[in-house]
Amino acid sequence: MKAALATKFGKPLIIGEVPTPEPAEGEVLIRIEACGVCHTDVHAVDGDWPVKPGLPFIPGHEGIGRVVSLGKGVKSIAVGDRVGVPWLLDACGLCDYCLTSRETLCGHARYGGYSANGGFAEFCTAPAAYVARIPQGLDPLHAGPIICAGVTTYKGLKVADCHPGEWVVISGAGGLGHLAIQYARVMGLQVAVVDVAEDKLALARSLGASLTVNASVDDPVKFMQDMIGGAHAVLVTAVSTDAFSQATGMLRRGGTCVLTGLPSGSFPISIFDTVLRCLTVRGSLVGTRADMREALAFAAAGKVRPAIEIMELEDVNTVMDRLRHGTLKGRAVLRIAHY
Ligand code: NAD
Numbered sequence: 194m195k196a197a198l199a200t201k202f203g204k205p206l207i208i209g210e211v212p213t214p215e216p217a218e219g220e221v222l223i224r225i226e227a228c229g230v231c232h233t234d235v236h237a238v239d240g241d242w243p244v245k246p247g248l249p250f251i252p253g254h255e256g257i258g259r260v261v262s263l264g265k266g267v268k269s270i271a272v273g274d275r276v277g278v279p280w281l282l283d284a285c286g287l288c289d290y291c292l293t294s295r296e297t298l299c300g301h302a303r304y305g306g307y308s309a310n311g312g313f314a315e316f317c318t319a320p321a322a323y324v325a326r327i328p329q330g331l332d333p334l335h336a337g338p339i340i341c342a343g344v345t346t347y348k349g350l351k352v353a354d355c356h357p358g359e360w361v362v363i364s365g366a367g368g369l370g371h372l373a374i375q376y377a378r379v380m381g382l383q384v385a386v387v388d389v390a391e392d393k394l395a396l397a398r399s400l401g402a403s404l405t406v407n408a409s410v411d412d413p414v415k416f417m418q419d420m421i422g423g424a425h426a427v428l429v430t431a432v433s434t435d436a437f438s439q440a441t442g443m444l445r446r447g448g449t450c451v452l453t454g455l456p457s458g459s460f461p462i463s464i465f466d467t468v469l470r471c472l473t474v475r476g477s478l479v480g481t482r483a484d485m486r487e488a489l490a491f492a493a494a495g496k497v498r499p500a501i502e503i504m505e506l507e508d509v510n511t512v513m514d515r516l517r518h519g520t521l522k523g524r525a526v527l528r529i530a531h532y
C-alpha cells in the first residue's frame with residue numbers, strides 16, 4: 194500500500210510502498226478514504242515531545258474509511274461500516290480510569306499515528322472497540338477533522354465549567370480553534386477569539402465569534418478585561434507558549450482555563466493571582482468514546498462543519514510546513530481514496 198512514513202525526526206515524510214497490515218485479533222482493517230492533518234502530526238514528526246514515537250511510523254489520527262476485513266473475534270463491526278481511527282487508539286479497559294469512563298486518562302493507552310501506525314496510508318488497522326463510528330450522511334472529508342480537532346475542543350468546552358450566555362475565549366483559531374468556536378456557539382456561549390493571523394480571525398468571525406483580537410498587534414489580556422471584564426473560561430488551542438502565558442489573565446474571577454494546545458515548553462503562572470482570583474487551570478486530552486459520539490452527532494446534524502482544504506497524500510509535507518509556519522486556515526484533509 195502507499196503510505197507517508199516518518200523515518201527521521203524533523204525530516205520530510207517519505208511517500209512510498211509498505212506492506213498492507215493484517216488485522217490482529219480484535220482489530221479491523223480499514224481502507225482509508227480521507228485523513229485530516231493535525232498539528233500533533235507535526236509534533237510527532239518533529240519529535241517535539243518528551244515521549245517520542247518509535248521510528249519509522251505512519252502518522253495520522255483523523256483517518257476515516259470503510260472496514261474491509263475483520264480480525265478474529267470482532268463482532269461489533271461489520272465489513273463495509275465507515276469508521277475513524279482516532280488518537281485514542283485503545284486503552285486497557287481495566288484500570289480505575291477505564292472503569293469510570295475516563296479512558297483518555299488510561300496509563301496504558303495507545304495513540305493512533307504515534308504509538309501505532311496511523312491514517313496517512315491507504316490502509317490502517319485499529320482495535321474494533323475504540324474506532325469512531327461515522328454517522329450516515331457525514332462524508333469522510335468532513336468527518337476526519339471531527340475525530341481529533343472536533344472531539345478535543347468539544348470535550349475541552351465540556352470541562353470548561355461555563356454555561357449558556359457566558360463568555361469563552363478561544364485562543365488559537367486553527368484546526369482545533371475553528372471547530373471550538375462552532376461547538377461553543379452550539380452550547381450557547383458567547384465567543385471571543387485570539388489569534389496572530391488576520392485571515393484566521395476573519396474565519397473566526399464568519400463562524401460566530403463576536404469579538405476577535407490579534408495578539409501580535411494588541412494585548413489580548415487588556416482587550417478581554419476591557420471589553421468583557423474577563424471571560425468565564427479560556428480554551429487554549431494555540432501552538433505558542435506566549436498564548437499560554439496570557440491565558441489566565443483573560444479570565445474573570447472564578448474562571449477556568451482549559452489547556453489543549455501542546456507546544457513544547459512551559460509557562461509561568463502567578464500563584465497570588467491564581468489563589469486570590471480563585472482560578473482553575475486544567476489540561477484536557479481528546480475525548481472518550483462517548484464524547485466522540487456526541488461530537489460526531491453535532492457534525493452529522495450540520496451544526497458544526499469543518500472548513501477544509503482538500504489535498505492529496507503527496508502534499509503531506511507541504512501541509513506540515515504550512516502548519517509549522519501558521520499559514521494553514523481551517524483544516525487540511527488528505528483525500529486518500531475516492532468513494
Ligand atoms: P493549527 O496550527 O491548525 O492551529 C494553531 C493556531 O494557533 C493557529 O491558528 C495559529 O495562528 C495560532 N497561534 C499561534 N500563536 C498564537 C498566539 N500567540 N496566540 C494565539 N494564537 C496563536 O494547530 P491545531 O491542529 O489546531 O493544533 C493545535 C495544538 O493542539 C497543537 O499543539 C496540537 O498538538 C494540540 N492538540 C492537542 C490535543 C489534545 O487532546 N489536547 C488534540 C489535538 C491537538
Ligand code: ZN
Nearest residue numbers: 231233341342
Ligand atoms: Zn490531533
Ligand code: ZN
Nearest residue numbers: 285288291299
Ligand atoms: Zn485503562
